[in-house]
Amino acid sequence: MGNQSGQSYGLTILSPIINNGSRAAAQDLALRHHLSKLANGEHSPFAKVPGTHFVRLVVMGDVVFVGYPARDEHLKSQYLICTADFDGELDPYLQTLARTIPAELDAIWKHCVGYPGATDPAKFAEYIKKCQVETTLYFSDVNDRTLEQTLKALLVKTAVTAFAERYQGQPASVVQPAFKKFLTELSQTPAPRPGAAGI
Amino acid sequence: MELNLCDLQGFVARGYSGRSFPVASFLLARIHDAASGREFLGRILAEITTGQLWNGKKPGSTLNAGFTYAGLAQLGLPEPTLQSFPVEFVQGMKSRGKILGDTGADDPANWETIWQQDGNVHMWIGIYAESKAALEDRCRKISAAMLETRGATVLQTQEAGALVIGGEVSTKEHFGYSDGFGNPDIQGLCRKPTPGQGKLTDHGKWVPLATGEYLIGYPDEACELPVSPIPYLLASNGTYMVYRKLHENVATFRKFLKERGGQYGGGEKKLAAKLVGRWLDGTPLELSPDTENIDIVKDDARNTNFTYGKDSDGARCPLGSHIRRTNPRDAFGFSGQLVNRRRIMRRGLPYGTYVPDDQPVRDDGEHGIIFMALCASLFRQFEFIQQQWVQHGNDAHLGNDKDPLLGNQCDQDRFVIPGDTTPKNPPFVCPHLPDFVNLLGGEYFFLPSITALRMIAEGGVDPR
Numbered sequence: 001m002g003n004q005s006g007q008s009y010g011l012t013i014l015s016p017i018i019n020n021g022s023r024a025a026a027q028d029l030a031l032r033h034h035l036s037k038l039a040n041g042e043h044s045p046f047a048k049v050p051g052t053h054f055v056r057l058v059v060m061g062d063v064v065f066v067g068y069p070a071r072d073e074h075l076k077s078q079y080l081i082c083t084a085d086f087d088g089e090l091d092p093y094l095q096t097l098a099r100t101i102p103a104e105l106d107a108i109w110k111h112c113v114g115y116p117g118a119t120d121p122a123k124f125a126e127y128i129k130k131c132q133v134e135t136t137l138y139f140s141d142v143n144d145r146t147l148e149q150t151l152k153a154l155l156v157k158t159a160v161t162a163f164a165e166r167y168q169g170q171p172a173s174v175v176q177p178a179f180k181k182f183l184t185e186l187s188q189t190p191a192p193r194p195g196a197a198g199i
Numbered sequence: 200m201e202l203n204l205c206d207l208q209g210f211v212a213r214g215y216s217g218r219s220f221p222v223a224s225f226l227l228a229r230i231h232d233a234a235s236g237r238e239f240l241g242r243i244l245a246e247i248t249t250g251q252l253w254n255g256k257k258p259g260s261t262l263n264a265g266f267t268y269a270g271l272a273q274l275g276l277p278e279p280t281l282q283s284f285p286v287e288f289v290q291g292m293k294s295r296g297k298i299l300g301d302t303g304a305d306d307p308a309n310w311e312t313i314w315q316q317d318g319n320v321h322m323w324i325g326i327y328a329e330s331k332a333a334l335e336d337r338c339r340k341i342s343a344a345m346l347e348t349r350g351a352t353v354l355q356t357q358e359a360g361a362l363v364i365g366g367e368v369s370t371k372e373h374f375g376y377s378d379g380f381g382n383p384d385i386q387g388l389c390r391k392p393t394p395g396q397g398k399l400t401d402h403g404k405w406v407p408l409a410t411g412e413y414l415i416g417y418p419d420e421a422c423e424l425p426v427s428p429i430p431y432l433l434a435s436n437g438t439y440m441v442y443r444k445l446h447e448n449v450a451t452f453r454k455f456l457k458e459r460g461g462q463y464g465g466g467e468k469k470l471a472a473k474l475v476g477r478w479l480d481g482t483p484l485e486l487s488p489d490t491e492n493i494d495i496v497k498d499d500a501r502n503t504n505f506t507y508g509k510d511s512d513g514a515r516c517p518l519g520s521h522i523r524r525t526n527p528r529d530a531f532g533f534s535g536q537l538v539n540r541r542r543i544m545r546r547g548l549p550y551g552t553y554v555p556d557d558q559p560v561r562d563d564g565e566h567g568i569i570f571m572a573l574c575a576s577l578f579r580q581f582e583f584i585q586q587q588w589v590q591h592g593n594d595a596h597l598g599n600d601k602d603p604l605l606g607n608q609c610d611q612d613r614f615v616i617p618g619d620t621t622p623k624n625p626p627f628v629c630p631h632l633p634d635f636v637n638l639l640g641g642e643y644f645f646l647p648s649i650t651a652l653r654m655i656a657e658g659g660v661d662p663r
Contacts, residue, residue, distance in 0.1 A: 156597070161613065165630040169462050 006144035010135035042195035045104035051087035069151040094125035151191040202387035204250035212250025220327035233275030235456035239350025241656040265644035270321030300590035305638040314640030379479035392395030434647030443641035464625035476520035561611035562624030
């Protein structure tokens with residue numbers, strides 16, 4: 001399994017964090033602070049980007065060898081790890097990302113080495129691809145359905161169960177017209193918002 | 200491998216069956232101080248029932264003991280030893296409420312008084328007896344030892360016992376289900392493996408689980424020694440016990456069966472069977488989807504001998520039914536390795552008086568189950584089952600749906616019964632499940648070996 005699984009793309013990025021040593025505004029601390037304040041769920045900035053299933057941001061300070069004998073070895077840099085599952089191809093997604101939430105991206109990646117900013121989507125995409133490593137494992141719930149299909153499926157599951165609860169045991173003469181009406185209404189109901197709770 | 204059965208507590212080595220020991224008392228006690236508490240423990244030490252085989256000389260009553268973390272601290276165990284216990288045991292069940300789903304009606308605020316204050320209960324003393332007289336006799340002796348040593352006080356005596364229905368001692372609980380099938384076979388403990396009770400090999404054979412899934416001090420299914428307190432001798436041959444007093448809302452249950460059973464095409468009895476995965480008499484749905492079959496129930500080679508592989512949509516046994524959730528057997532693939540690490544030994548017993556079907560019953564009557572489960576890791580085994588399989592449905596592909604019987608429903612959850620096209624087995628959705636069971640309190644206990652009990656009594660626990 002590589003970066004693509006069916007129509008799903010698994011993006012893994014390691015961006016080195018600027019090392020400005022012991023200065024008052026250490027970049028890693030500032031980045032951790034910023035990430036801790038980011039909203040989750042439907043208020044996440046990434047919920048605005050079409051086709052995004054999941055995005056996770058982690059600061060990797062060091063990798064410590066746990067074993068015998070202990071080794072005093074360290075990473076050359078701290079890294080921002082970004083993992084994302086989204087629909088479609090990498091290039092168009094990165095461009096959309098840069099066009100949709102440039103300010104939010106800048107606020108995160110400005111702490112990283114060589115970051116060109118998101119004002120120019122092409123340069124942003126080029127930078128991200130330089131930081132990319134191959135994805136080998138996906139979040140276990142990635143199932144080759146698009147975000148839209150997944151959200152709609154959740155809506156359908158909830159609605160069909162509610163319909164079954166309401167009409168089970170009733171004669172066909174009641175259920176059939178009700179089901180036709182239900183289908184029409186369901187097809188006209190928009191998918192829930194990405195990240196929305198309670199579906 | 201042979202286990203030293205003389206070093207195991209009898210309650211750990213075997214369950215005391217309702218046929219031999221129909222009545223029980225669980226004394227929940229508080230230890231006064233280290234010196235007198237150890238003296239009390241020393242006084243009853245020789246009376247503790249071990250796992251040694253009885254060879255026809257069955258005692259009239261049994262005696263076993265366990266301690267909460269607060270109890271071990273009160274008995275003066277050294278600080279380094281206390282700090283080496285797993286965090287969930289140290290915290291205790293009340294503090295783990297959010298993980299266990301003990302919220303709303305099951306919140307500790309609604310528990311019995313003795314459980315409300317942290318660290319109040321120190322000791323569990325389990326007594327099983329062949330008769331009321333033998334039980335009272337043993338309880339009197341324990342009380343006398345407490346008084347003489349001034350070592351402990353009983354905070355609550357929880358009576359329990361096999362339900363007597365129509366004058367006969369039964370294996371049923373208050374909802375009417377036959378209970379107590381399917382404890383895991385453990386290497387070194389089971390003399391003759393029972394099909395369906397251990398782990399399933401790739402060749403479809405059932406073999407006992409690794410000893411370390413149940414007892415501390417032995418390799419488990421991952422070929423690791425479970426996390427255990429120090430010194431090794433204190434931990435080895437011991438295990439942990441979950442104690443939960445579960446009140447059963449019998450009126451709610453019967454009303455639910457009547458109402459929903461009237462709407463469900465399979466009828467009341469089948470609805471009851473679909474909730475649990477077994478008919479009321481214990482027949483597994485997987486083996487007999489349309490009718491009870493007492494021949495299967497009585498046959499130990501068959502009554503737990505089934506898998507779910509050919510019933511992946513749950514048309515026979517619903518994916519969300521109680522026994523399929525809490526022991527999914529082969530349902531998750533990977534040669535059962537995910538399931539083998541989540542098995543627990545159940546030692547539960549009903550309390551209260553059975554109200555026959557044809558008599559009026561109230562929810563607030565005295566009826567429930569003292570759920571007791573034993574395992575080597577409370578976190579990995581009991582808490583996982585409770586959090587992921589009882590209070591959540593994702594692993595069973597059921598979203599947020601909970602265990603229909605044990606789940607903390609809050610009137611918001613549903614139970615889906617998959618069906619097929621035959622009129623006897625229609626699909627059905629039970630909406631607005633009520634709470635059938637409410638938690639009235641409980642705690643985590645450590646059940647030491649006989650050697651460890653003696654070390655504790657003698658003040659000889661040395662972590663160095």
